[in-house]
Amino acid sequence: MAPKTKSSASGISCWFKVIAVLVGVLTPIWYVLEQRLESFYVFDVDHLRDLQLRSLQVHGNDTRAVVNYIVDELSTRAASANHINHDEEWVFNNAGGAMGAMYIIHASITEYLIIFGTAVGTEGHTGRHTADDYFHILSGTQTAYVPGEYEPEVYPQGSVHHLRRGDVKQYKMPDSCFALEYARGWIPPMLFFGYADTFFSTLDFYTLWRTSYVTGREMIGNLLKSKF
Numbered sequence: 001m002a003p004k005t006k007s008s009a010s011g012i013s014c015w016f017k018v019i020a021v022l023v024g025v026l027t028p029i030w031y032v033l034e035q036r037l038e039s040f041y042v043f044d045v046d047h048l049r050d051l052q053l054r055s056l057q058v059h060g061n062d063t064r065a066v067v068n069y070i071v072d073e074l075s076t077r078a079a080s081a082n083h084i085n086h087d088e089e090w091v092f093n094n095a096g097g098a099m100g101a102m103y104i105i106h107a108s109i110t111e112y113l114i115i116f117g118t119a120v121g122t123e124g125h126t127g128r129h130t131a132d133d134y135f136h137i138l139s140g141t142q143t144a145y146v147p148g149e150y151e152p153e154v155y156p157q158g159s160v161h162h163l164r165r166g167d168v169k170q171y172k173m174p175d176s177c178f179a180l181e182y183a184r185g186w187i188p189p190m191l192f193f194g195y196a197d198t199f200f201s202t203l204d205f206y207t208l209w210r211t212s213y214v215t216g217r218e219m220i221g222n223l224l225k226s227k228f
C-alpha cells in the first residue's frame, strides 16, 4: 500500500505545481490586458449614446428603420466599419429566466453589440457580469429592481440603463421592448450565463448551435482583425 500512497501524493503535488505555474503565468498576462482593455475597443460609449438619440429622432417608433440607421452608421464609421455583421441573424436568447431574441451586430473577446428585445415582454435576472453593460432603449420601457429599494428604476424609450461590471438586478420589459445593448470588458465569462438556460431549461439545441456559430464566427473574425 505504501508505494501507492506515495505516488498519489506526488501526483497531487504535481497538479499543484501545474496550477501554480498556470496562475503565475496567466495572472501577469491578465493584468497587462486588463490595463490595456481600453485600446481594444472599437465602439465609443458617447458615440453610441448620440447615435441612439439621432436614430430615434429620425425614425421614432419605426424600430426596424431605427436599427437599420444604427447599423448603417456603424458600418461607415472608421473605428467599427470592419467589425459589423450586416446579416440580421436573429436568434432566441434565454438567460437568467428571461426570454427574448437578439441580432448580434458585433462580438469579440472584449465587446459585444446586439439588438436585444421581445415583442411580448419578459422578466429575469441580469446576471453578474465581467463587463459594463449599456442598454440603450429603442422602443418600449425596461424596469429594474435592486434589493433594499421599494421603487423600480424606470428606463423609457431614449434612455440608457448602465449596469456596472459586477452589479446585478432584477429586470423586466413589461411589454414590447427593444434595445441596443453594448457590453465592454471580458466577454467570454458572460457566455456561461448566456447558455445556462438553454442547457438546463429550454434544450433548444438549434438555437444553441445558431448562437454558437454566429458568436464564434464573429469572435474569431474580430480577433484576427485586432491589432494585438
Ligand SMILES: *[C@@H]1O[C@H](CO)[C@@H](O)[C@H](O)[C@H]1NC(C)=O
Pocket: 060, 061
Ligand atoms: C412612440 O410610441 C410611444 C408608446 O406607444 C408613444 O408614447 C410615443 O408618442 C410614440 N412616439 C412617436 C414619435 O410616435
